[in-house]
Amino acid sequence: MDGDLGDFLRSRRARIRPEEVGLPSYGRRRVPGLRREEVAQLAGVSVDYYIRLEQGRGPSVSDAVLDAIARVLRLDETEHVYLRAVARPRRQQGRSATPAPRVRPGVQALLDGMDRTPAFVLNHRMDVLAWNALADAVFQYEETAPRDRNIARQVFLDPAASGYYPEWHAVAAQCVAHLRLQAGHHADDHGLTSLVGELSLKSEDFRRLWADHPVAECAYGVKRIQHPVAGLLTFPYETLAITGDPEQTLLVYTPEPGSETEERLALLGSWTSAVAAERA
Structure with a gap:
């Protein structure tokens, strides 16, 4: 579903206060939580790279980068797995809109x-x-x-x-x-x-x-x-x-x-x- 990755990352940035990760919280913030620049800094990637990832333009993102972002955003195990799934969706053509067949x-x-x-x-x-x-x-x-x-x-x-x-x-x-x-x-x-x-x-x-x-x-x-x-x-x-x-x-x-x-x-x-x- 389009936009899931960006929405997910923004929602998780919003729930972390800067002081929780050792950053100063001075200055006015337009949105709660961490800025994109701060996530990029803490994860060890460039700001441009992280922005492209939030925009869904990073299909070749590595496990190492996703693991670093998960650590910064304090994702639990289920959220971490979900992050990998939406960052690198597996395309399966022809999926039916009808319910699956009845059980064995x-x-x-x-x-x-x-x-x-x-x-x-x-x-x-x-x-x-x-x-x-x-x-x-x-x-x-x-x-x-x-x-x-x-x-x-x-x-x-x-x-x-x-x-x-x-x-x-x-x-x-x-x-x-x-x-x-x-x-x-x-x-x-x-x-x-x-x-x-x-x-x-x-x-x-x-x-x-x-x-x-x-x-x-x-x-x-x-x-x-x-x-x-x-x-x-x-x-x-x-x-x-x-x-x-x-x-x-x-x-x-x-x-x-x-x-x-x-x-x-x-x-x-x-x-x-x-x-x-x-x-x-």
Whole structure:
């Protein structure tokens, strides 16, 4: 996505005060944080070279230079990897705008075998590709149109999302950080570009968060859901890579043993199974 490198570097310059890196902070500054000249000085490159890099005119930039800039801007490991990705994007022609194919039958069998934990498979665009019965009981994927089985689209465009996620702001920030990270690694993915464009057009919250340029892995954590039938559910979750398909990940929501969530989830599963049997 055009401008990502410059936007990212400017956002990271802005969060560092000159005195934090041993520079005097005297004089008026038009923008917060480090100036481009100061970053260049600290990284050991010419000012012109750094300016061209921020403008996206440095495709042959070396690892050594990127490592030096990452050190100056105090990037964490995920941000460092992202910097390398957007500084030297890999061009892949013909990327489809449609969701990736459904998961392998063996992965679906694995999902179906998880009868006590909601689990589902996502691609890098946050499209939900497959799920088990408990995930459907919690998220109602079967009743959702395929295009709307996308976590970011649901979080930002579904009017009920703010009530469904008690910590909606944290969930929204995670979504944007994940999409930013994936955008860095899939520069020519038209489906991802289209999703970001749609969310930017329709959601002021998304536009604001996207402009902050967050980048982060969302590999594990705790998510709370206010379910309309089961009530408040608290899920520790883990994200696992699917061998053989690097663009798909398995998310598993595992309630604490003996918790209210475990009890409510069991009741929800029984209730949804009974409803499904009646409809059959």
